[in-house]
Amino acid sequence: MKLFIDTAPLRHAAYRRLWIGQVVSFTGAQVTAVAVPVQVYAMTRSSFWVGVLGVAGFVPLLVFGLWGGAIADHFDRRRVLLISSLVSWAVTLLLLLQALLGLDSLALLIVCVVVQSGAFAMASPSRNAIIPRLLPDEDIAPAMALGSTGMHSSILLGPLLAAAALTADRYWIAYLIDAVLFTVVLWAALRLPAVPPLTTADAKISGWRSVKDGLRYMSSQPVLLMSFVVDIIAMTVAMPRALFPEVADTHFGGSSATGLLVAALGLGGLAGGLVSGWIGRVDRQGAALILMVAVFGAAVAAAGLTRSLWPCVLLLGVAGAADMISGVFRQAILATYAPDEMRGRLQGVFVVVVAGGPRIGDLRAGAMAASLGASASWILGGIGCVVLVVAAGLAFPALLRYRVSASDTGKRSLEQVT
Structure with missing residues (x-):
């Protein structure tokens, strides 16, 4: 029985460069995400x-x-990835400049977050949709596990680098690290082959109508739709990320502990990824996804009950492992349902859910903390996640009953939906 992660996709040079660029640049992005x-x-x-x-x-x-x-x-997905990555790099350089000048402008920081989020949202669907074009079908699922493991290693290493930089409140060092590391993804994008649409029909531009067609396709697939719903529950209800600076300051002795709390999620995800060889043998992927999201919520709630740093870090590690495993199941379900002509649009929805959900969760956590306190916000969020995801699975059982062995893969063309 294969236990450890499958590295077969790294034999393909184009994917290997893309994976390295993603891991290195995302490490720098996590430094900024803490700073x-x-x-x-x-x-x-x-x-x-x-x-x-x-x-x-x-x-x-x-x-x-x-x-x-x-x-x-x-x-051409390569061109979209390269242009949007350049925009994101320019924003990182602006963050570096404002820190060096000591501007302390809240408005400027918010604007930088807005622009960088937009650039990330443009880059991610193209990058994720490129991968199936670089690899044979049998290597796609292992590539998902590799990508998720690399991402969680970045979530671990990036905050640790941030913690070292922020010990002396030197924000410019954090932003400089990000700016330097981000150049690797630019190199990887430049070395990619062209990835144009496969057919002339796919190259026709239909703007927001095309977006609507993608959403219509997704809504016609209940398993796919519910896989997004349970992730939204996890990220908006349970994610305590916005509380880390306050809890680190009030409970754990200073802002440097913020990096350790964020890194704990990455450490757990990395550990889960390194022993992810068993995931491909799970037949009831829908039930497994619901279970992992419930474990994530329970671990977050337990971490909120602690008043010591290292037990909190350990429990957040468990949450990170559960989140990583649930993410691989979500991506496997998405790959099963998405033909190439729809892959970019569905990856766009995936980006909105995965990256946007935690940001709504930040507002939820911050607003509850303002009225109930940080600890109550943290604990109630984790408990709420468990209750809601179990209720959703029972109320809408399509995902709970989904089996890979019994699936007809759901791969229908856009014309069949529209």
Whole structure:
């Protein structure tokens, strides 16, 4: 029985470069993801404004994630990835400059988050939709596990680098690390082959109508739709990320603990990814997805009950492992349902849910913390996640009953839906 992660996709040079670029650049992005909230909290002393950052990042994710998915289906995906990555790099350089100049402008930080979120939302559908074009079918599922494991290794390493930089409140060091590491994904994108639409029909531009067609397709697939719903529950109800700066300051002795709390999620995800060889043998992927989201919520609630740093880090690690495994199941279900002509648009929805959900969760956590306190917000969020995801699975059982062995794969063309 294969237990450890399958590295077969790394034999393909184009995918290997893309994977390296994604892991290295995402590590830098995680440094910034820690530094910006810490800088905002230091300026405002308010978890509410940290939560506002989440909302500021969600709006461009929603708009450009959906639109970017349609663009990825109609243009050369390599070109879309490269242009949007350059925009994101320029914003990182702006964050570096404002830190060096000591501007302390809340408005500027929010604008940077907005633009960078939009660029990320444009890049991600193209990057994810490129992968099936680089690999044979048998390597796609292992590539998902590799990508998720790499992402969680970044979630681990990036915050640790941020913690070292922020010990002396030197925000510019954090942003410099991000700017340097991000150059690797630019190199990877430049080395990719062209990835144009497969057919002339796919190259026709239909703008937001194309987005609507993608959403219509998704709504016709109940298993796919519910896989997104349970993730929305997890990220909007249970994610305690916006509370990390306040809890680190009030319970764990200073802002440097923020990086450890964020890194704990990455450490758990990395551990889960390294022993992910068994995931491909799970037949009831829908039930497994619901179970993992419930474990995530329970671990978050338990972490909120602790008053010592290392037990909290351990429990957040369990949450990170559950989140990583649930993510692989979601991506496997998505790959099963998505033909190439729809892949960019459905990846756009995936980006909105996966990246946008935590930002709504930031607002939820910050608003509840303002009225009930950070601990209550943290604990109630985890408990609420468990209750809601179990209720959703029982009320809408299509996902709960889904079996890979009994699936007809659901791969219908856009014309059959529209």
